[in-house]
Amino acid sequence: MKFEILLHELTDSTEMIRILLANVTQDEARLKPRPESWSILEVVCHLYDEEREDFREHLDFILHRQNEKWHQIDPQRWVTERKYNEQDFNESKEKFFAERKKSLGWLKELSKADWDKTYTSDYGSMPAGEMFASWIAHDNLHIRQLVELRRLRIENITKPYAIVYAGDW
Helix, strand or coil: CCHHHHHHHHHHHHHHHHHHHCCCCHHHHHCCCCCCCCCHHHHHHHHHHHHHHHHHHHHHHHHHCCCCCCCCCCHHHHHHHCCHHHCCHHHHHHHHHHHHHHHHHHHHCCCCCCCCCEEEECCEEEEHHHHHHHHHHHHHHHHHHHHHHHHHHHHHHCCCCCCHHHCCC
């Protein structure tokens, strides 16, 4: 595994997320393409909770806390349980970026980590390298989702003009 490259990927994805959230209003952040879809605000709240309660925490379990019990998470349930779409968008962004900054600082200290070290729980086994790689892939998943939501935002603010000339989406 190329730790430095992956750390740069996570740093870069943080900036991509920052740009995708720029100039979005509270009302725009709450829009959903369909009732079962997530809004921009829900994505941000999800990223914040995942940052604190999943990826950094579980990577730390694998590398440093083998004697502790892996805690369960339920990100799908959190969306409604924690009322993500009712949160303040600007505050949610600030909280996510503060947590990400903390994560990036923590990760920089792990350059010599044993990425093959594996944690086994009731849910299976996972090496540290797989958890770190999944963290980066998770960012990419939500970057794609935010791009789609930005597209919906553009469709809404350009009405009555169509954007079909831009090409098929």
